[in-house]
Structures are given as C-alpha cells and as structure tokens.
Amino acid sequence: METATLAKPALRIGPYAVDPPVVLAPMAGITNVAFRRLCGQYGAGLYVCEMITSRALVERDATTMHMITFDPSEQPRSMQLYGVDPATMGAAVRMIVEENLADHIDMNFGCPVPKVTRKGGGAALPFKRRLFGEIVRAAVRAAEPAGIPVTVKFRIGINDEHTTYLDAGRIAEAEGAVAVALHARTAAQRYSGQADWSAIARLKEHVTSIPVLGNGDIFSAADALRMVAETGCDGVVVGRGCLGRPWLFRDLQAAFAGQPVPDGPSLGEVAVVLRQHAELLTEHYGEDKGVRDLRKHMAWYLRGFPVGSELRQRFAMVSTLTELDDLLGGLDHTAEFPADADGPRGRQGSPAKVVLPEGWLNDPEDATVPAGAELMHSGG
The missing domain is CATH 3.20.20.70 (Aldolase class I)
Structure with a gap:
C-alpha cells in the first residue's frame, strides 16, 4: 500500500x-x-x-x-x-x-x-x-x-x-x-x-x-x-x-488527495469489473460486437493472475455474455492481485523511421495543407 x-x-x-x-x-x-x-x-x-x-x-x-x-x-x-x-x-x-x-x-x-x-x-x-x-x-x-x-x-x-x-x-x-x-x-x-x-x-x-x-x-x-x-x-x-x-x-x-493507495483487487473483484465492462459494451454496440470488442481487454485484465493458458485462450475467443459468465465462474476468485501486474502494458513495439511526405522537412513555414491527409474515418 x-x-x-x-x-x-x-x-x-x-x-x-x-x-x-x-x-x-x-x-x-x-x-x-x-x-x-x-x-x-x-x-x-x-x-x-x-x-x-x-x-x-x-x-x-x-x-x-x-x-x-x-x-x-x-x-x-x-x-x-x-x-x-x-x-x-x-x-x-x-x-x-x-x-x-x-x-x-x-x-x-x-x-x-x-x-x-x-x-x-x-x-x-x-x-x-x-x-x-x-x-x-x-x-x-x-x-x-x-x-x-x-x-x-x-x-x-x-x-x-x-x-x-x-x-x-x-x-x-x-x-x-x-x-x-x-x-x-x-x-x-x-x-x-x-x-x-x-x-x-x-x-x-x-x-x-x-x-x-x-x-x-x-x-x-x-x-x-x-x-x-x-x-x-x-x-x-x-x-x-x-x-x-x-x-x-x-x-x-x-x-x-494524500491518502493511502488501495491494494489491488482480487481475481474475483476483477471478474466483476470485467463483467460490467461487457455489459457496458453490449449496451453501446449490442451483444455480438460488444463481447467481441471486449476480447482485446482480456489479457490486460488477467495479467499476472494464475489463469491457465487454455482458459486464457477461451477468454480471448469469447462470443456471448453467457459464455463469459461460464468462463468467469472458472476463475479462482480468491487469487490476490499479483505484484507483477504493474508496469508497461499495451502496445510498445520498437522505434522506426518516421515516414513523411516527400520534401516535408524542407520548409517549416510552408502552410500548404498536406494532400490526402484528411481522414474519412475516426479512431486512429
């Protein structure tokens, strides 16, 4: 703490x-x-x-x-x-x-x-x-x-x-x-x-x-x-x-606020959070898309906890709320928050040369709008 x-x-x-x-x-x-x-x-x-x-x-x-x-x-x-x-x-x-x-x-x-x-x-x-x-x-x-x-x-x-x-x-x-x-x-x-x-x-x-x-x-x-x-x-x-x-x-x-930072949640508490996340995604997207969208979060939620590889794989392929409930029931809800759950998570990758338009670095005062850079989709 x-x-x-x-x-x-x-x-x-x-x-x-x-x-x-x-x-x-x-x-x-x-x-x-x-x-x-x-x-x-x-x-x-x-x-x-x-x-x-x-x-x-x-x-x-x-x-x-x-x-x-x-x-x-x-x-x-x-x-x-x-x-x-x-x-x-x-x-x-x-x-x-x-x-x-x-x-x-x-x-x-x-x-x-x-x-x-x-x-x-x-x-x-x-x-x-x-x-x-x-x-x-x-x-x-x-x-x-x-x-x-x-x-x-x-x-x-x-x-x-x-x-x-x-x-x-x-x-x-x-x-x-x-x-x-x-x-x-x-x-x-x-x-x-x-x-x-x-x-x-x-x-x-x-x-x-x-x-x-x-x-x-x-x-x-x-x-x-x-x-x-x-x-x-x-x-x-x-x-x-x-x-x-x-x-x-x-x-x-x-x-x-200068207060003690709470201990991390048990696996049972994480299961409750995961289920609520599924409900909120279902409310936003519908069950099919919502539960599929949750798949990317599974490894992050379960990181460091004692969850077998087969069960992790099933979580990563979950398709319905009912299936999710069955999987959550198979977890050891008493497992304590692991010490190694902290630290970097998500995409890291490696450094790479930045691809730029030809001549981009020639004139920093050029106010020409770059051709074709306006995106017609959101979200990155």
Whole structure:
C-alpha cells in the first residue's frame, strides 16, 4: 500500500476544474463510452473520447456519429479532434458548437502511425509551424462563441533531430489553447523505450500562462506523483497504464488527495469489473460486437493472475455474455492481485523511421495543407 506525499496541483481546463488533475488519454478502439463510464466510476478527472476526425464529423460519417456518444453522467463531455486543414477543423468545431456535441475539444497532433505521418498528419504536422498555428486558431475561434475550451496534445517531435514541442507549446499558447499536453516521446519512438520526462519540465518552463500536462509511462499512482514532482507539470495524462485496470483512477484520486493507495483487487473483484465492462459494451454496440470488442481487454485484465493458458485462450475467443459468465465462474476468485501486474502494458513495439511526405522537412513555414491527409474515418 502506497501513501502519497505530494500535494495535488490545481488544474483548470477553461471553466472546468479537473480534480484530481488526471486525464484519460484518447486511445483508438479503447476509450469509447463504455470504457469511459467504467473508469469514471473509480475517480473524477477528465475522460476523453476516441480520436474523431474533423472531416468525418463534418460529413456525418455514421460510424463517427456513433463514436461521439456520451453518457449523461459525463461532465464535461470531452472530444478529441484530428485534422490537417484549418477550414475543415473550423467547420467541425462550429458543428460541435451549433449542435451542442461536446463541452471540451482536445486537438491531436501526436499520432505516430505511418499511414498518418506519411501524409503529413499527426505527429508530423507541428513541424509546419504556420499550418499548425492556423489549425489551432481555427478551432479556438470557432469554439469561442460557446465558451468551449480547446487543448492541444503533441509529441516531442518527429525524431531526435527534428523536435517541435517547444514551438508547438508556444504557438498553441499564443493561439488561445487553454492547456497543452506532451507525450514525452518522439514519433520515431512510437510507444517504445522510455518517455523523456525532462522534456515535460522544459515545456513547463517555456509555456507559462496555461497548464502543461505530462503523458508517458504512468503505470501507477506513484508514477503520477513522481512525474509531477520531477517536472512541475500541472496534471497527468494516463493512457496504456489503465488498460485492464480502470481502478487506476481510484488509486490516482487517493494519491493526489494524500491518502493511502488501495491494494489491488482480487481475481474475483476483477471478474466483476470485467463483467460490467461487457455489459457496458453490449449496451453501446449490442451483444455480438460488444463481447467481441471486449476480447482485446482480456489479457490486460488477467495479467499476472494464475489463469491457465487454455482458459486464457477461451477468454480471448469469447462470443456471448453467457459464455463469459461460464468462463468467469472458472476463475479462482480468491487469487490476490499479483505484484507483477504493474508496469508497461499495451502496445510498445520498437522505434522506426518516421515516414513523411516527400520534401516535408524542407520548409517549416510552408502552410500548404498536406494532400490526402484528411481522414474519412475516426479512431486512429
């Protein structure tokens, strides 16, 4: 059991108090309304939906419109937008304002996926400083009439030779973003290696009028407190650390309140959480798609527990709620939370050269909208 020793920092995202100063990072295929509801039961904070592309929203793509489902309990409703064209971004935010679709907009400039960067989107885009500023400005101006706060998330840069985060922070601050978040890795690192928290500290020194949030390698409440202590950041963004562990937000709430962090759940308690996750996914997608969507979470939930390989394989292929109940009944519900369940989880992969459009690095002041980078699908 851990006991926190660090006083929590105050965090505001525009008009919204975020207490504790914890944000659930948007994760493709993960942070749908079901997972957000599940995490939100364990602690307060800001829970952001999956990445929504501005073009898909403006064109009312059916899948995208279903993805922006929010539970009535979610306040504020937080939507992450991806875009590469200031005009499309402005139109998307005006649509959000006019149709009251969200209360907070987070802009994604951190995606390292090759299909995105090869067209100049995601983590590649902040290199084009003028274009980056124009996109942020378009969102902020469109959001102003409704008082919707806009935040911006980005990475350290494309690679070690082309860092962009200090410029991105300065530009976002100047264009009216109310906070910035740094995933302390380059696009070339993807999710591998170790996040460079010292970059968060440098950004905090560089951006002084709005909150700076840190993201990367927070797998426990102790990690979050250490990041704040080491970097001076105003809050933390949690991504892979909560996969199969929605109770991490309970731990974070306790830690930032200076209270003892609860012990991890028994396997029986995990089974209850897993069953509730299945119910929430079924409510959102229907039983067939909902239970199939749960499969990707099974290894995360069961990590470190004494569950045989055959049973794990059956969990990974589960198709119905009835089948899930049978499998959950076969677990040893008395098994205690394993010590080795902490630590990195989810995708890590290995570093790789970032694929960019031809000539992308020639002129950082070029504000030309990259051809073909507007995505017609949401979620990454």
